[in-house]
Amino acid sequence: MSVATAGTAAAQLGGDFAVFPAADPTERPFFAYELRPGDIIEDVVRIVNYAAEPRTFLAFAADGYNTADVGSFALRQDNETNVDVGAWVSLGIDRWTIPGESQVDIPFRLEVPSDAIPGDHVGGIVALQVPTGAVDDLGGNQGFGLSVRQGIGARIYLRVAGPIQPALAIDAIESSYSAPISPFDSGSATITFRVTNTGNVRMSPAVTFRADGPLG
Numbered sequence: 001m002s003v004a005t006a007g008t009a010a011a012q013l014g015g016d017f018a019v020f021p022a023a024d025p026t027e028r029p030f031f032a033y034e035l036r037p038g039d040i041i042e043d044v045v046r047i048v049n050y051a052a053e054p055r056t057f058l059a060f061a062a063d064g065y066n067t068a069d070v071g072s073f074a075l076r077q078d079n080e081t082n083v084d085v086g087a088w089v090s091l092g093i094d095r096w097t098i099p100g101e102s103q104v105d106i107p108f109r110l111e112v113p114s115d116a117i118p119g120d121h122v123g124g125i126v127a128l129q130v131p132t133g134a135v136d137d138l139g140g141n142q143g144f145g146l147s148v149r150q151g152i153g154a155r156i157y158l159r160v161a162g163p164i165q166p167a168l169a170i171d172a173i174e175s176s177y178s179a180p181i182s183p184f185d186s187g188s189a190t191i192t193f194r195v196t197n198t199g200n201v202r203m204s205p206a207v208t209f210r211a212d213g214p215l216g
Contacts, residue, residue: 019154022046030155038114049098056130061089064122085123118162119200124153167199
């Protein structure tokens with residue numbers, strides 16, 4: 001572990017703190033590995049505190065997933081159970097206090113299980129800011145408040161060697177049409193659907209719709 005002063009170039013990224021690979025961060029926006037079942041790799045993640053005052057962070061590994069609403073990338077919270085990349089990463093010490101305008105480099109170890117399923121696995125290393133001081137009082141004298149926790153994660157993309165099987169499934173298709181008030185105006189149609197990755201690799205599909213009516 002090492003602590004150093006955060007550089008000006010890094011501070012220009014914005015925000016109060018950041019998490020990214022310690023080695024060549026401009027060339028490695030995230031961690032990416034191609035390993036075999038049973039392989040072990042060691043790397044270093046960096047947490048930068050851009051604020052003037054010291055801050056304490058909880059560092060932990062987490063599985064990645066897609067949110068149910070818009071399918072965006074997300075990482076499990078610290079109180080959730082990990083069964084994939086989040087369970088394969090060991091950080092050692094999980095709590096760090098970083099002086100103002102400084103950074104900490106944290107070594108970690110990723111061990112791929114011997115029975116790991118071939119294909120892509122996603123996760124990340126999260127730095128969760130530990131709140132300090134009193135929580136915001138939302139209830140006056142009613143005796144309750146709210147503590148807001150802010151976390152940022154560095155993604156881990158791991159491909160385990162073996163047969164690659166790309167596949168997608170589309171279902172739950174629904175459509176609706178809003179007719180215009182004037183017969184000379186165009187209406188609008190809304191189509192919603194669910195895309196499920198049924199294979200074992202990450203995919204970024206392009207979607208094309210075609211509509212046919214009585215006039216073609």
